[in-house]
Amino acid sequence: MLHNLPTRLTTFIGREEELGLVNRRLEAGERLITLAGPGGMGKTRLALSVAESQLGAFADGVWFVALAPLSHSALIVPAVAEALGLSLARAADPKAKLLEHLRGREMLLVLDNFEHLVDGAALVAELLNEAPQLRVLVTSRERLRLQAEWVLDLQGLGYPPGYDLEAVRRSSAVRLFVERANRAWPQFALTPEVAPAVLRVCQLLQGLPLGLELAAAWVSAFTPQDIVAELERSLGVLEVPAPDLPERHRSLRAVFEHSWQRLTPEQQQALARLTVFRGGFDRTAALKVAGVGPMVLLALADRSLLRRTPSGRFELHEVIRQQAHEQAGTGEALAAVRQAHAEHYLALAEEAGAYLRGPEEAHWLERLALEHDNLRAALDWALSRRDAALALRLATSVHHFWYVRGHHREGKAWLERALGLPLEGIPPRLHAKALGALAERAKDQGDYAQALQAQQEALELWQRLEDRGEVAGALHSLGTIVREQGNFDQALGYFEESLRLRRELDDRYGIATTLNDIGVVYGYRGQFEASRPYFEESLARKREIGDRRGVAYALGNLGQVLSELGEHARARALTEESLAIKRELGDQQGIAVSLVNLAILALRQEELEGARDYLEEGLRILYALERRWSIGVVLASFVELALRLGQFERAMRLMGAVYGLTEAMGLAEPPVSPENVERYLAAGRQHLEPQAFERALAEGREMSLEQIVAYAMQRPEAGARAGSALRSQPG
Numbered sequence: 001m002l003h004n005l006p007t008r009l010t011t012f013i014g015r016e017e018e019l020g021l022v023n024r025r026l027e028a029g030e031r032l033i034t035l036a037g038p039g040g041m042g043k044t045r046l047a048l049s050v051a052e053s054q055l056g057a058f059a060d061g062v063w064f065v066a067l068a069p070l071s072h073s074a075l076i077v078p079a080v081a082e083a084l085g086l087s088l089a090r091a092a093d094p095k096a097k098l099l100e101h102l103r104g105r106e107m108l109l110v111l112d113n114f115e116h117l118v119d120g121a122a123l124v125a126e127l128l129n130e131a132p133q134l135r136v137l138v139t140s141r142e143r144l145r146l147q148a149e150w151v152l153d154l155q156g157l158g159y160p161p162g163y164d165l166e167a168v169r170r171s172s173a174v175r176l177f178v179e180r181a182n183r184a185w186p187q188f189a190l191t192p193e194v195a196p197a198v199l200r201v202c203q204l205l206q207g208l209p210l211g212l213e214l215a216a217a218w219v220s221a222f223t224p225q226d227i228v229a230e231l232e233r234s235l236g237v238l239e240v241p242a243p244d245l246p247e248r249h250r251s252l253r254a255v256f257e258h259s260w261q262r263l264t265p266e267q268q269q270a271l272a273r274l275t276v277f278r279g280g281f282d283r284t285a286a287l288k289v290a291g292v293g294p295m296v297l298l299a300l301a302d303r304s305l306l307r308r309t310p311s312g313r314f315e316l317h318e319v320i321r322q323q324a325h326e327q328a329g330t331g332e333a334l335a336a337v338r339q340a341h342a343e344h345y346l347a348l349a350e351e352a353g354a355y356l357r358g359p360e361e362a363h364w365l366e367r368l369a370l371e372h373d374n375l376r377a378a379l380d381w382a383l384s385r386r387d388a389a390l391a392l393r394l395a396t397s398v399h400h401f402w403y404v405r406g407h408h409r410e411g412k413a414w415l416e417r418a419l420g421l422p423l424e425g426i427p428p429r430l431h432a433k434a435l436g437a438l439a440e441r442a443k444d445q446g447d448y449a450q451a452l453q454a455q456q457e458a459l460e461l462w463q464r465l466e467d468r469g470e471v472a473g474a475l476h477s478l479g480t481i482v483r484e485q486g487n488f489d490q491a492l493g494y495f496e497e498s499l500r501l502r503r504e505l506d507d508r509y510g511i512a513t514t515l516n517d518i519g520v521v522y523g524y525r526g527q528f529e530a531s532r533p534y535f536e537e538s539l540a541r542k543r544e545i546g547d548r549r550g551v552a553y554a555l556g557n558l559g560q561v562l563s564e565l566g567e568h569a570r571a572r573a574l575t576e577e578s579l580a581i582k583r584e585l586g587d588q589q590g591i592a593v594s595l596v597n598l599a600i601l602a603l604r605q606e607e608l609e610g611a612r613d614y615l616e617e618g619l620r621i622l623y624a625l626e627r628r629w630s631i632g633v634v635l636a637s638f639v640e641l642a643l644r645l646g647q648f649e650r651a652m653r654l655m656g657a658v659y660g661l662t663e664a665m666g667l668a669e670p671p672v673s674p675e676n677v678e679r680y681l682a683a684g685r686q687h688l689e690p691q692a693f694e695r696a697l698a699e700g701r702e703m704s705l706e707q708i709v710a711y712a713m714q715r716p717e718a719g720a721r722a723g724s725a726l727r728s729q730p731g
Helices: 015-029 043-053 073-084 094-102 116-132 165-170 172-184 195-204 211-218 224-233 252-260 265-272 283-292 294-302 319-327 333-353 361-370 373-385 388-403 408-419 428-445 450-463 466-484 488-505 508-524 528-545 548-566 568-585 588-604 608-625 629-644 648-662 674-687 690-702 705-713
Strands: 032-035 062-066 107-112 134-141 147-154
Touching: 015 032, 015 134, 015 147, 032 043, 043 062, 043 134, 062 073, 073 094, 073 107, 073 116, 094 116, 094 373, 107 690, 116 361, 165 172, 165 195, 172 195, 172 211, 195 211, 211 224, 211 252, 211 629, 224 319, 252 319, 252 548, 265 283, 265 294, 265 319, 265 333, 283 333, 294 508, 333 361, 333 373, 333 388, 361 373, 361 548, 361 568, 373 388, 373 408, 373 466, 388 408, 388 428, 388 588, 408 428, 428 450, 450 466, 466 508, 466 674, 488 508, 508 528, 508 548, 528 548, 548 588, 548 690, 568 588, 588 608, 588 629, 608 629, 608 705, 629 648, 629 705, 648 674, 648 690, 648 705, 674 690
Parallel strands: 032 134, 032 147, 062 107, 107 134
Antiparallel strands: none
């Protein structure tokens, strides 16, 4: 087989999908393929793997041409000729001789590192025109911009979004890191202790192969945890003194410098300004915030410094963003861009706020999710400037999104930081809104003392401002807080006063919402017939105003009541409809609630496996949200499931965990009806010896939240329990 491919000194890992795709394009007759991407993305390695897989497919061979050492495009012809073993020594016209040599030959030509010679792209077109059986595979940081060119933009190697040991081990990015780490330190192994840190390295480098190789070389001196700490300070620290690597690949900084120097001053300024964005941006934002127009965006994308996504957004790889940001410095010009960025995303958040209570909620939640990283950057800027008004406006505009999408802890932290700034001169309305938002996020975290204090302060501000609509909202919020504390009479008082005000104001959304929450109180009391009309009226009103999330909650609550009243088929239908809407909206807490309701229905119909599946999915979501009160509710259903399966010791251990959570939240009673608590405990006493009964409760009470969740997720066999713990039954 004719070829001059260099011998590989290390294994090629990952890129299976890209390798297959390029090979299929070649087999389909593609003449010119460019593997594009920023420096260090593994373009050359992929090209060599493609070339190796094509050996034998071309009658006249596969030939590799290294263009990196060339200083001028005029040197491409002699470089190709040298790779082919063609002498140009006596040629009057070297290009003509090369074309004559290629004409009629069937071969694959690999032109590696073309980016600094793009002014010679016309030669590639000429080669293809004169040699009909020639195929060309190019690697370049910059597109050739030829009509015949088919471009594959390479991204980082894959890695899982969250920690799962098996998924981490299978991922291409981790496999590359581990293989290269083994070369640096043969004792290295991907153990459960180091795997989270290795995954974090992959996340920080966004799967950039060169970055992973440079980081892996450090394991001979540093633990993966140490490497993570260094990378979180700066990605630019990665550097290795490897004499067999090109100088431009010995550090991430060198990789970037190679691309930076090829930009015009206008392009350099544009790239530096675009570093204010996080998580991508669209054309409108680029122009409004950074003053970067479409032609400059196109030029940066052509040079693989920006990536255009299928949705039309643009993204900066984090390595490029950090390096370009260093070039930008910290002057007044960049500060002005950051201020413009914060104001742009504040306008988006405030616009979204007007649509988050109606039929367009799903669309605007997705918009905010798409821009969440930019909103975080805007908040960070406002806080760094100690601009309380900007920070509070941003946080109050986004807090409903944080609630629906389950960012409770993060939202609470942003609000606390914003309210911790000097508030002199802050409009009282803004202050009250921020306090109310903080109360909601604190409640969702189970911090009822903070929630009550913040909402009572907000209520006092609204009362001083004589804003009856907002007073009604604060009263409603107080009702939800004390309801979770088990103070149902007090909750009902707050809700009824809120409903009175909202009816006077004809607040259609507020009336429907408060009706729903009054129904919840009656449901918790076991007064299901009393709760039913509240849910039915709330559902009708929510449908009328187009509040999809409100419809979902009313459906779920009505379904739960119908289940208690024995109307199981209709209850399931309503609950499944509720779940479908919540999934559409991405309402994480709502999804979990509907899953638990479906589990309760399944338990009532002895569908134990289905019930367990629902409970496990719901618990995973609530644990991620850190919703301790709701976790307590789910655990009660796990107790029910364990009793149905004859796992009495497990049931009492889970019941002990419910008590432990109740005490940790400072609640007087667990989030379970007294009747169910007594029934669970009675079953435990009936089937366990007294000592085993008390021991199981005590063990559950001492568990941490993490241990509780792990224990609930275990799947012991039905009836599995310690025989010595069973109370003797009469035969």
